[in-house]
Every structure is written in C-alpha cells, then in structure tokens.
Amino acid sequence: MDDNELESAGRMAEDIFVRQMKRRRRALGLSQAELAERVSRKGGSLYQQTIAKIESGLRRVQLQEADLIAEALDASVAEMLTESIGVSESAPEEMDIEELIDLIKQLQRRRGTLSSAVHAARETVNRAEEEAREAHARAAVTATRADQAARELRVLTDELMQVEAEHSRLASISLGRQSELNALLGPRWREKLRVRRPITLQMLQEGNEHLKTLRDLADTAPNVSDPEREKLREAIEALEARLTPTEDDEG
Numbered sequence: 001m002d003d004n005e006l007e008s009a010g011r012m013a014e015d016i017f018v019r020q021m022k023r024r025r026r027a028l029g030l031s032q033a034e035l036a037e038r039v040s041r042k043g044g045s046l047y048q049q050t051i052a053k054i055e056s057g058l059r060r061v062q063l064q065e066a067d068l069i070a071e072a073l074d075a076s077v078a079e080m081l082t083e084s085i086g087v088s089e090s091a092p093e094e095m096d097i098e099e100l101i102d103l104i105k106q107l108q109r110r111r112g113t114l115s116s117a118v119h120a121a122r123e124t125v126n127r128a129e130e131e132a133r134e135a136h137a138r139a140a141v142t143a144t145r146a147d148q149a150a151r152e153l154r155v156l157t158d159e160l161m162q163v164e165a166e167h168s169r170l171a172s173i174s175l176g177r178q179s180e181l182n183a184l185l186g187p188r189w190r191e192k193l194r195v196r197r198p199i200t201l202q203m204l205q206e207g208n209e210h211l212k213t214l215r216d217l218a219d220t221a222p223n224v225s226d227p228e229r230e231k232l233r234e235a236i237e238a239l240e241a242r243l244t245p246t247e248d249d250e251g
Contacts, residue, residue: 013081020080022055024073038072162223211240
C-alpha cells in the first residue's frame with residue numbers, strides 16, 4: 001500500500017469515527033459543550049469550539065483525542081470504527097438532518113479526492129499514449145530508412161559485381177592482346193609499336209580485322225558505362241590512325 005492509499009484509508013477511518021462520534025453524542029443527549037466537559041473529566045483539554053470543528057470537518061482529530069472522546073461516549077475507538085452504520089446509510093430517509101448533511105459533506109470530500117485522482121490518472125494515461133504514438137512513429141521512420149538503405153545496398157552490390165565481372169573480362173582480353181603482341185613483336189613490343197615503319201597490305205588487312213573486332217566489342221559490350229565505352233572507342237580510333245598509312249608511308 002503506497003502513501004496515497006494509506007492517507008486515503010486514514011481519512012476514511014477518521015470520517016467513520018467523526019460520524020459515529022456525532023451519532024453517539026446525540027443518542028446520549030449530549031451537547032457539544034457537555035461532551036467537551038466529559039472529555040475534560042477524563043483528563044483531556046478539548047473545548048466546545050474544538051468539538052464543533054472536529055464534527056464539521058474543519059479540524060482533524062488526533063489519536064489521543066479520539067481515545068478520550070470515545071471513552072467520554074462510553075465506547076472505545078475500536079467500537080466507534082466497527083459499529084455498524086449500514087442501516088442509517090442504506091436508509092438515508094431515517095437519518096436526522098444533521099447526520100444527512102454530514103454524510104453529504106463526507107461524500108463531497110471523497111468525490112473531490114477521487115476526481116483529483118481520476119484526473120491525474122487520465123493525464124498519466126494520455127502522456128503514456130502520446131509517448132507510445134511518438135515511439136511508434138520513430139520506429140516506423142527508422143524501419144523505412146532501414147528498408148531504403150537495404151535496397152540501396154542491394155543495388156550497389158549488384159553494380160559492383162557487374163563492374164568487377166566486366167573488369168575481369170576486359171583484363172582477360174587485354175592480357176590476350178598483350179600475349180599476341182609479345183608473340184608477334186617480342187618482349188619489347190611496346191617500344192616497337194611507337195616506332196614508325198612501313199605498313200604493308202597484309203598488316204593493313206590484319207589491322208582492319210582487329211579494328212573491326214574491337215569496334216564491335218566497344219559497341220556491344222554489356223555493362224560498360226558510357227565514359228568507359230567512349231574511352232575504348234578513342235583508343236580504337238588512335239590505333240586505327242596508327243594503322244592508316246601516311247603519305248610518307250605510301251612513298
């Protein structure tokens with residue numbers, strides 16, 4: 001039981017005690033002043049004004065005062081709290097007007113306490129629901145970003161695999177061409193290609209066949225980006241220019 005529950009239970013017990021206090025005082029035909037006098041004879045120091053404030057709910061009753069009041073009313077605190085009042089509360093038409101008014105006031109206080117508790121609980125629920133909605137929205141955004149990142153990763157991975165495959169294919173072709181040149185011109189084929197020498201008809205025919213193959217490759221090679229394809233075409237054109245005889249060559 002938390003502090004609020006303890007306080008509520010104590011307040012309820014005090015309401016029952018005060019209600020029984022007034023009922024027993026009236027049943028004994030005692031006025032508030034007479035009850036105060038009885039309490040004084042029991043060793044207490046309560047005055048009529050104090051009794052009036054306690055019965056009207058303007059002042060809380062202390063534990064030691066409750067013992068003296070109960071003894072002055074020929075009862076104990078336990079008897080005051082356990083004595084059945086069900087008949088009066090279940091049949092309000094049998095209550096006297098003062099007892100009925102007191103009961104209404106007690107219910108009003110209880111209603112105010114419960115209303116405050118309900119309002120606080122409703123505010124707690126509203127905050128919790130709002131936090132849950134915000135958390136759900138953040139989770140949805142995060143999930144969307146994760147899906148987008150996963151799709152982008154798949155696209156980039158596929159593209160990388162294509163580029164690697166094309167790189168391997170072109171590297172293989174390049175190695176084959178270099179092997180051919182090495183077999184044809186020897187280990188120093190790069191230097192020999194840079195030297196201008198007479199071009200024969202056979203060389204032109206062979207070169208044209210190679211150029212045709214390279215042009216077809218440049219035009220039809222899949223998965224080659226436009227910049228790469230353009231560089232390949234420029235290389236072919238440069239090679240074609242080298243294989244085209246100049247006026248000096250023809251002379």
